[in-house]
Amino acid sequence: MTLPSDLPVVDHHCHLAPGGEGVRAAARFRKAGGTHLFLTTQSYAKGPIVRLETYREQFETTEALAKAIRTETGVVAYVVVAPYPVDLIAASVEIGLPAALDLHRAALDLAGQWARDGRTVALGEVGRAHFPVAPDVAAAIDEAFVYALGVARDAGCPAVVHSEDLDADGMRGLARLASSVSFPLGRLVKHYQRSIVPAEARSGVVPSFLARRDLCTASLREDGPWFWETDFLDDPGRPGAVMDIETVPKRARTVADRSPEDVERLRIPFVRSIESVYGFTPNPEAVPP
């Protein structure tokens, strides 16, 4: 069967770069059947970030790219910005840990202002390094994470968390951290999740599953909220390093072809989870065929 025309097809986390495939990647996504992208910011230049102005320019690059995607391909691209947690490591080498942490907080404040102004739909990525780091740096990253959750709470937007893969215990720990700063559960998204944790064991953390075939099949059986994402990394130096931008539309089509009885369940990641976590409805009618 074909996918229902009122069903949006949404990649919940990807990166695109003006110096990479950029808008052309979004055009491929559209051609494959995708309608909406969550476009997460990234560092577009090489080297450590040591000035707030660099973050401002980075966020503006993401915003401009989202607008170009909308105009040139019809795909709706939701902007997600925050300073990347791992940035703190390189910055601390350049300017020292205290100054790096101050800069990171200032960039988080800037992202919070963007959320209040409606220029970003969430703070992301925030969180922790996914590899071991020196204890003092790890402590600073944790401090920045708690600060980020406070900023997102005050701005009233979701937080998209970068961390190692989480099991039920990991999700409980994350939920406890969020609760300690009164961050509302249900708006805390764990991106790049690679294991299935049943809804009742998620402690309110919302998983965004990597759109691997096995994870898509298994997650479709799970209660929401949850998302599918590619974490597409638009890096010409690393072609094929990550999942391709066409993956989520392909997975949706596979469901329609092989298990049409499950098509309505696609409304969990593509509609209902967005409504419950972000508070808006992605409208597929907004996207021209």
Ligand SMILES: [Zn+2]
């Ligand atoms: Zn990412």
